Amino acid sequence: MAETTGQGAAAPAPTPATPARTDGLFLCLISPVMRVIEIPMLALQRMLGIHRLAWVFLLPNLLLFGLFAFLPVILNVAYATTGGANVLLADRPYVGAENFGFLTDCANYLDPNSCREDKFWRAVWNTLWFVTLQVGIMVGFSLLTAIVLNREIRARGFFRAVFFFPVLLSPVVVALIWKWILQREGVLNAFLDWTGVGGYNWMVDADWAFGWSVFLSVWAHMGFYTLILLAGLQAIPRDVYEAATMDRASPWRVFRRITLPLLSPTMLVVLVLALIKGVQTFDEVYAFTGGGPGTATTFIIQYIYEEGFAGAPRLFGLAAAASLMVAGVLVVLTLVQLWVSRRSANG
Amino acid sequence: MNHWKLLGTTALALGLAAPAMAQEIRFMCYSDGNECEVYDDVLTRFEAANPGVDVVVDVVPYQAILENLPVQLAAGTGPDMAKVTDLGGLNQYYLDLAPHIDTGYWDASFGPILNWYRVGDRQGYYGLHSQLTITGAFVNATLFEQAGIAMPGSTATWDDWAAASRAVAEATGTPFPMAIDRSGHRVAGPAISYGAQYFDAEGNGSFEGFGPFAAAFVGWNEDGTFARDVWASQGGATYQDAAQEFINGQLVFYYSGSWQVGRMDSQVGDLFDWQVVGSPCGPAGACSGMPGGAGIVGFEQTQHPEIVAAVIDFLAQEDIYAEVAARTRNLPAHAAVASAGVQFEGASPAAQEALTAFAADLADVSPIAFAYQGYAGNRAMFGITVERLSQAIVGELSVDDAVARMGEDLAAAMAASQ
Structure with missing residues (x-):
């Protein structure tokens, strides 16, 4: 029984040492960057309000989606409503x-x-x-x-x-x-x-x-x-x-x-x-x-x-x-x- | 400090190199045989004579010339020069070489062929016709010999050849008596021999008079005189040739063109005797093939018009042109080179004889065929011909409906092109 207790007391915590060290290093590197970004983001949040800030984060995705999905559809409509054999819409x-x-x-x-x-x-x-x-x-x-x-x-x-x-x-x-x-x-x-x-x-x-x-x-x-x-x-x-x-x-x-x-x-x-x-x-x-x-x-x-x-x-x-x-x-x-x-x- | 020195040196080197880099000429080229390789070789002489000029020959598939080049030109991102086959169709993008060349020499050397590159009021000097081709027939002479049937003579009609080919195929157990490439260009000569006009009174494209040939051709496909596989097994305007059937000895009479000589020479070899018999005659009296080929043109969007014109003019010089024609085994469009005759390099006696026969056939080319080759709308007409004629062959349309549809398609295509 004592042996069992002893073993249980001596058992190490299940946190691996290496990832913790890596996380620490990562945080050290990223923290200054985050501090720099934080300043304009806080200003933006104050200006737009917290709800509108979501759109700022969505903007890159929306731009890509617009460029590769919506723009071709709009171009398709433009071509469908124009004639001739020229490539350029103008x-x-x-x-x-x-x-x-x-x-x-x-x-x-x-x-x-x-x-x-x-x-x-x-x-x-x-x-x-x-x-x-x-x-x-x-x-x-x-x-x-x-x-x-x-x-x-x-x-x-x-x-x-x-x-x-x-x-x-x-x-x-x-x-x-x-x-x-x-x-x-x-x-x-x-x-x-x-x-x-x-x-x-x-x-x-x-x-x-x-x-x-x-x-x-x-x-x-x-x-x-x-x-x-x-x-x-x-x-x-x-x-x-x-x-x-x-x-x-x-x-x-x-x-x-x-x-x-x-x-x-x-x-x-x-x-x-x-x-x-x-x-x-x-x-x-x-x-x-x-x-x-x-x-x-x-x-x-x-x-x-x-x-x-x-x-x-x-x-x-x-x-x-x-x-x-x-x-x-x-x-x-x-x-x-x-x-x-x-x-x-x-x- | 060292980095600053390195940066300074690089900037200086780039500055010094800039003039040389500015004289790079991109030449988009496709090959039927070894043309681009030969151009690349002879252009090293031009580069040696013009230090700082670098002519880069970009070898591309023919499909890229047909499909990608027009889009690149429309978008302003095309090469400086290219080898093209849609001679009049790309006229709006051509660089006029006139200010940079001796136009008298060009007129004397290329004469009316220069018109193939001219459209409307753009009547300058645009293209060097580097490959002159003509359509005509290849015949398997061995099969005629085995069948014991005499080959029709030089004034024989399409009907004569059809009867003879059927007889030879039947006697020798050959699957196909005749075949013609699935191409609007290829059927143009025979159609003209049957009365097709291809132009109306105003000089616009037309399928007037195409009916008799369409009826004969559809009939030949139905009765097995022509290999149905070639025209009926494809859709749209897709090109399909029958060269492999001829090479395999499965075809008696194959109507294609002079550009196939090299292929026949290398692939048929000693397997059987073949010969070129030109174009048979039709009921309209003509015995016309269809001229064609490819030319080298410069584009207005180039940054170096003088150099592009100089490169094309260099290739147009008699000695260079003759050398290229001999090495690429192409019929010359250059009058002086043609009259002097070309000893084609590495050509067997059969190939030499075939090329000579094709060259002789150029004299029989109908003026309609000559004009049709230079017509800016011919590519549209070629495609329409293939699509509608195929539909008539497979029974989707009657011959009359097919010809009527051809006229309607052409009107729509011309309206779009305006």
């Missing part, structure tokens, strides 16, 4: 809503051929079809994969890595891999020739090129959404499943009555994120098909890029107007996402 004539009018001048929005700027509407419809198919297939497959990977299967860690791996690849690498596989003398055709089925010129057929673009995009991004859904599945309490097992509920009933309802907040987040990402699709499909054949895989972001930067003359106004229209759609989707997130956070 050299561009004000045209009001003319660019928006040019883009939306259509006899029948369902038929791009009846639109003045048919390329824009082809891109819009391609994007809508692409987003519908890609998001639907991707969320479905992600859910399926997440459910399988959530089970006690052999080499589960390996399969999780396999499904996530494409997410780590650069979009251009993804496009080049699949182009290499699907081109006329590609791997797939070589295999089909070998089996006797015979190859096909996939990249020249508009429907196939579109279909493969959807497939490629699903392949490249599915892992990310699988991971989110997997986290959602693991957050569902085990005891709910145990209770269902005791009640002898069938697996389908368990999925329908327990898994899906409890996973729906996560599913909604995944859905909205996938929608936003789908509307923004550009790089991998552009590197994969260049937007062809014809305009079969030209999506809205590629249209903006080509009008503003790749074409001649560079129609910055038209590109800016189209990008503001896309921004409007993305803002709506983002608001939906925020609403969904808040709703799920509040239970």
